Amino acid sequence: MTSYPSTQGASEDESTGRVPLPPLPTGATTTVDAEPKNALDRFFEITQRGSTVPREIRGGIVTFVTMAYIVILNPLILGGTEDVAGQALQQAQIGAATGLTAGVMTILFGLIARLPFALAAGLGINSFLAVSVVGQVTWPEAMGLVVINGLLIVLFGATGIRTAIFNAVPQPLKAAITVGIGLFIAFIGFVDSGFVNRTPGGPPVQLGDGGSITSVPTLIFLFGLVLIGVLVARKVPGGILIGIVVATIVAIIAQAFLKLGPSFEDPNGWHMTIPELPTSLVTIPDFGLIGQFDLLGSFGRIGMLAATMLVFTLVFSNFFDAMGTMTGLAKNAGLAYKDGTFPRLRSAFVVEGLGAVAGGATSTSSNTVFVDSASGIGEGARTGLSSVVVGVLFLLSMFLTPLTGVVPIEVGSSALVVVGAMMMSQIKEIKFTNFAVALPAFLTIVTMPLTYSIANGIGVGFISWALINAFSGRARKVHWLMWVVAAGFMLYFVRGPIETMLVG
Numbered sequence: 001m002t003s004y005p006s007t008q009g010a011s012e013d014e015s016t017g018r019v020p021l022p023p024l025p026t027g028a029t030t031t032v033d034a035e036p037k038n039a040l041d042r043f044f045e046i047t048q049r050g051s052t053v054p055r056e057i058r059g060g061i062v063t064f065v066t067m068a069y070i071v072i073l074n075p076l077i078l079g080g081t082e083d084v085a086g087q088a089l090q091q092a093q094i095g096a097a098t099g100l101t102a103g104v105m106t107i108l109f110g111l112i113a114r115l116p117f118a119l120a121a122g123l124g125i126n127s128f129l130a131v132s133v134v135g136q137v138t139w140p141e142a143m144g145l146v147v148i149n150g151l152l153i154v155l156f157g158a159t160g161i162r163t164a165i166f167n168a169v170p171q172p173l174k175a176a177i178t179v180g181i182g183l184f185i186a187f188i189g190f191v192d193s194g195f196v197n198r199t200p201g202g203p204p205v206q207l208g209d210g211g212s213i214t215s216v217p218t219l220i221f222l223f224g225l226v227l228i229g230v231l232v233a234r235k236v237p238g239g240i241l242i243g244i245v246v247a248t249i250v251a252i253i254a255q256a257f258l259k260l261g262p263s264f265e266d267p268n269g270w271h272m273t274i275p276e277l278p279t280s281l282v283t284i285p286d287f288g289l290i291g292q293f294d295l296l297g298s299f300g301r302i303g304m305l306a307a308t309m310l311v312f313t314l315v316f317s318n319f320f321d322a323m324g325t326m327t328g329l330a331k332n333a334g335l336a337y338k339d340g341t342f343p344r345l346r347s348a349f350v351v352e353g354l355g356a357v358a359g360g361a362t363s364t365s366s367n368t369v370f371v372d373s374a375s376g377i378g379e380g381a382r383t384g385l386s387s388v389v390v391g392v393l394f395l396l397s398m399f400l401t402p403l404t405g406v407v408p409i410e411v412g413s414s415a416l417v418v419v420g421a422m423m424m425s426q427i428k429e430i431k432f433t434n435f436a437v438a439l440p441a442f443l444t445i446v447t448m449p450l451t452y453s454i455a456n457g458i459g460v461g462f463i464s465w466a467l468i469n470a471f472s473g474r475a476r477k478v479h480w481l482m483w484v485v486a487a488g489f490m491l492y493f494v495r496g497p498i499e500t501m502l503v504g
Contacts, residue, residue, distance in 0.1 A: 040385070044114055049335070049382040056116075059381025060389025062241045063118050066375040066412045067102075067390070070120045071397050072273060074098045074364060077126050083134040083142070084301075089289065089363060096285030096398050097362040103394030105355040105367050110387025113348040116377055117329055117369045118390040119355045125317060126365035133310060136302050143293035143360045145307065149314035150356025150366060156319065157349030166323060167339065168481035173461050174327050174340035175429035176441035180448035180457045181328035185371050186420025187449035189413035193221035194263070194271055215268035216258060217410045220251050224414030232378070232418060240379045240415050247411040251275040272409040285398040289363040314366070316492045321455040322352050322368045329369070332423050333377045371454070372412075374419040436472050440465040459489035 036042035046053060075098065079091035102120035109119055125146070133142045156162040190196040195218055213219060224247030231239030252275045254260075261269045299307040330342035342348075355367035376386050432438040444461030448454055466478050466486040 044383040044385045046383050046385060051380060051382040053385065055380035056383055056385040057389050058238050058241055059116060059376035059379040060386035061376075061393070062244065062379040062415070063116075063373050063376030063381065063386065064390045064393040065241070065244055065407055066372045066415050067118060067120055067370055068393075068397065068407065069272060069409055069412065070102065070123075070370075071095055071099050071394075071401065073123070074121045074126060077123075077130050078363075078365060081130040081134055083138045084136060085138045087139060089139055090286075093286045093289045094364060095401060096287055097289045098364045099394050099398040099401075100285070100287065100290075101355075101358050101362045101364050101367050103391045103398075105351070105358055105391075106387050106394060107391030108354070109348070109351045109369075110384035110391060112351050112384075113344045114384035115326075115330070115335070115342070115344065115348060116333060116381035116383060116386040117326060117348070117373045118376070118387055119352065119367045120370050120394070121359055121365045122318070122321065122368040122370075125314060125368075128313070128317070129365055136306070136310075137298040138294070138301075139363065140292055140294040141298040141301060143363050143365075144295040145298055145310055145314060146360030146366050147293055147295060147357050148311055148360075149318055150353050150358075150360060152311070152315050153319055153353030153356055154350055155353075157346060157353050160346065162319070162323065162349045163341075163346055165481055165485055166327075166341065166345070168479035168485075169340070169462075170437075170465065170477075170482075171338075171340055172430050172437045172441050173444060173465060175331075175426045176444040176461060177324045177454075177458060178328035178331045178423055178426040179430075179441075180445040181325060181371055181374075181454060182420040182423025182426075183445060184420075184448040184452075184454060184457075185374060185423075186417045188452075189221075189416035189420065192271055192416075193410045193413035194218040195221060195413075216254055216260065217251070217263075217268075217270050217408065220247060220254065220408070221410040221414050223247060223250060224411050225417055228414055228418045238379065240375060240418065244407065244411055244415055247414060248275060248407050251408050251411060252277065252406070270408055270410070273407070275406055275408045275411075277406065282399055283401045291361060292363055293360055313492065316459075316488065317453075317455045318356055318366050318368060319455075320458045321453070323349075324454045324458050325369045325371050326352070328371070328423060328426075329373055329377060331426055332374055332419075333382055335382065372416065374423065375415045378415075378419045378422055436468050436474060439468060459492060462486045462489055 036045075036047055040053070041047050044056070046056060072095070075091035075094035079089050079094050082088045098121055102118075105119040109115070109117060129142050129146070133145070137145075153162070187196070194215055195213070213222070224243055227246060228240055228243030231243055236242065255270075255275050260266060260274070262274065263269045263271045298310070301307075326342070326348060327336075327340060330336040331340070335342045352369055359365050359367040376390070430437065430441045432441070440461050443464050444457045447460045448457035451457070462482060463486045466482050469475065469478050
C-alpha cells in the first residue's frame with residue numbers, strides 16, 4: 001500500500017481478507033459498496049477500488065512517462081552488440097518493436113488481469129542477452145531461448161505452479177520484497193539522475209561528482225524531487241504528473257540556454273535523453289524484426305546442456321523478478337489480501353509469461369511487469385484501465401519516437417524516488433524483534449538495490465529464511481516449496497562456473 005494515512009475507522013474486510021484501500025492522493029476514501037456507474041466502470045471495477053476514470057487516465061500517463069525511456073534504451077542495449085556470427089540488430093527496428101510489444105502486452109494485461117501494471121522489455125534480461133548470451137549464439141537463436149523461457153513461465157502460471165510457490169512465501173518475506181523494491185527503484189532514480197555515482201576506487205558509490213552536486217541535470221532532478229514531494233504531501237491531485245511536466249519544462253529551458261551534451265561526452269551532461277523540442281514529430285516504424293527468432297538453433301550450436309543452462313537462468317530471473325515486482329505493486333496499490341495474493345493472480349502470471357514469448361518473437365527481449373508502474377499507482381491508478389492507457393501510449397510512441405525523448409531521465413528519476421519512499425511503509429509488517437524473521441527480511445531488502453536485481457534479493461531471502469529457520473529449530477515453519485526454490489536459487493547463484501564448464 002502507499003504511504004498515505006489510512007482512513008479513520010477503516011477495518012479489515014473479514015469476508016475477503018483484503019486490507020481496505022488507502023486514501024488516494026485526492027484524499028478520497030474507498031467506496032467498495034458503491035454501484036458501478038457504467039459498463040466500463042463495472043468491467044474494470046473502478047468505483048469498487050475507490051478510483052475514477054480521470055485518475056486511471058492520469059495514472060496511466062504518469063506510468064508511461066516514467067517508462068518511456070525503454071523505447072530509447074532498449075535499442076541502445078540490444079543494438080550495440082554483435083552476436084557470435086558478427087551480426088547486430090538494427091536500432092530503429094528494435095525501437096519500433098519495443099513500442100509495439102510493450103503496447104500490445106500492456107493492453108492485454110489491463111484487459112485480462114485488470115491490474116495497474118505495465119509491461120515492457122525487461123532491463124535485466126536484455127542486458128544478460130547482450131553481455132552473456134550472444135557471445136555464444138546468434139541473435140535469432142538468443143531470442144528463441146527467450147521464447148522457450150516464456151512458454152515455460154506460461155506453463156507454470158497456467159498449471160498453478162507459480163501460484164503455489166507464491167503462496168508458500170512467508171508474509172514477512174513478501175513485505176520485505178515490497179520494501180526492497182522501493183529501495184531498488186529509489187536507488188535506480190539516484191543513479192540515473194547522477195545524484196549517486198560509482199567511483200573507480202574507495203567506496204562503491206559517491207554523492208554527485210567527487211562528493212559534490214555540480215551538474216545542472218542533477219540539480220533539476222533535485223528540483224523535481226522536492227516539487228513532487230511537496231505536491232504529494234499536500235495531496236494535490238495529479239501531483240506526480242504535474243511535477244514531471246514542470247520539471248521537464250525547466251529542463252527544456254535550461255538546455256536551450258546551456259546546450260549541454262550527453263554524459264558520456266560531458267560529465268555534467270544529461271544521462272540519457274537531452275530535453276529538446278524535436279524538429280520532427282512523426283516517424284514511420286520498421287517492423288522487420290518481428291518473427292526473426294530461431295526456436296531450437298542454440299541447442300544445435302552450443303549443445304543441449306549449455307543451452308538448457310541459459311534457459312534456466314532466463315526462467316529464474318524472469319519468474320522471480322516479475323513475481324516480486326507484482327507483489328510489491330499490488331501491496332502499493334492496496335489490492336493485496338492478507339496472504340499477499342491479489343485479484344486475478346493466475347491471469348496476471350499467465351499474461352506476464354506471454355510477454356516473454358512476445359518479446360522473444362519480436363526480438364525485443366522478454367517483456368515483463370515494470371516496477372516503474374509504481375509511479376502511476378502513486379498517482380492514483382488502481383485498475384487495468386490505466387494499463388490500457390499506458391499500452392495505447394506505447395503504440396503511439398512507435399510513430400512519435402522523437403517525443404519520447406523529451407522528458408529527461410533525471411525528471412523521471414525524481415518520481416521513482418518519491419514512489420520508493422511510499423513503498424517503504426510496508427516495513428511495519430516485519431517483526432524485526434524476531435531475528436529469524438529479521439535477518440532474511442533485511443538481506444532481501446538490501447540485496448535488491450546493492451546488486452541491481454529483484455531476483456537476487458528474493459533468492460537470498462529464500463535461502464536465508466530456509467536455513468536460519470531450519471537450524472534454529474523452526475524447520476516445520478519452512479514450506480517444502482521454499483526448500484525446492486531455495487535449492488534452485490543456489491544453483492542459479494553458481495551458474496557461472498557451471499556454464500563455463502559446460503561451454504568449455
